[in-house]
Amino acid sequence: MEKVVLFRVGAERFAVPVDRVQSIERIPELTLVPYAPTFVKGMTSLRGQIVPVIDLSERFSYESTSSEHERRMLVVLTRDEWVGLLVDAAQDVIEVQDGARQPAPRVGLSLRREFLLGVIRQNEQLIMMLDLDALFTDEEKDAVRSGMEMVQ
Numbered sequence: 001m002e003k004v005v006l007f008r009v010g011a012e013r014f015a016v017p018v019d020r021v022q023s024i025e026r027i028p029e030l031t032l033v034p035y036a037p038t039f040v041k042g043m044t045s046l047r048g049q050i051v052p053v054i055d056l057s058e059r060f061s062y063e064s065t066s067s068e069h070e071r072r073m074l075v076v077l078t079r080d081e082w083v084g085l086l087v088d089a090a091q092d093v094i095e096v097q098d099g100a101r102q103p104a105p106r107v108g109l110s111l112r113r114e115f116l117l118g119v120i121r122q123n124e125q126l127i128m129m130l131d132l133d134a135l136f137t138d139e140e141k142d143a144v145r146s147g148m149e150m151v152q
Contacts, residue, residue, distance in 0.1 A: 001097060002017060002096045003017070004017055004018060004094060004129070005024075005093055006091040006094060006127065007089060007090045008087065009062050010060075013091070013125060013126075014087075015128070020077045021074055021077075022076065024074055024075075025073045026073070027071055028073070030042030039055050041054065041055050041058075041086060043151070046084070051084050052081075052148060053073060053083070054084070057086070057088065065088055066088035071086055073087075074090060083135065085135075104117075105119070114134050
């Protein structure tokens with residue numbers, strides 16, 4: 001059994017493993033990162049650690065459906081660093097039964113498959129299991145790091 005954090009971006013529901021989530025925060029004040037991709041909204045200091053912040057609605061080309069007051073930042077561990085993910089709503093923590101996660105279908109999703117570990121069916125809804133290690137290409141990661149070094 002696996003525990004996941006559910007959240008919403010636009011009209012879509014997503015999940016990430018709870019053990020990769022450090023915290024869920026209100027959106028802090030951000031410092032812009034020069035030369036970063038447009039979906040990188042900036043960086044912030046969180047408990048003494050500098051964290052890049054990306055807007056998943058922009059990363060996935062979705063329309064945000066929440067006000068700034070309702071939006072949240074999930075601080076998650078990617079392959080090699082902590083990253084803040086701006087989401088429309090953090091919803092719940094659920095337990096997913098073994099075998100409930102299925103491969104992402106080849107068609108019918110509003111998101112490219114490389115961003116997903118699979119899908120979970122829950123009450124006739126599909127929840128997309130996000131691959132946190134696929135959020136940045138190596139080139140995007142390098143641009144963000146370079147921009148953050150310029151600001152620090």
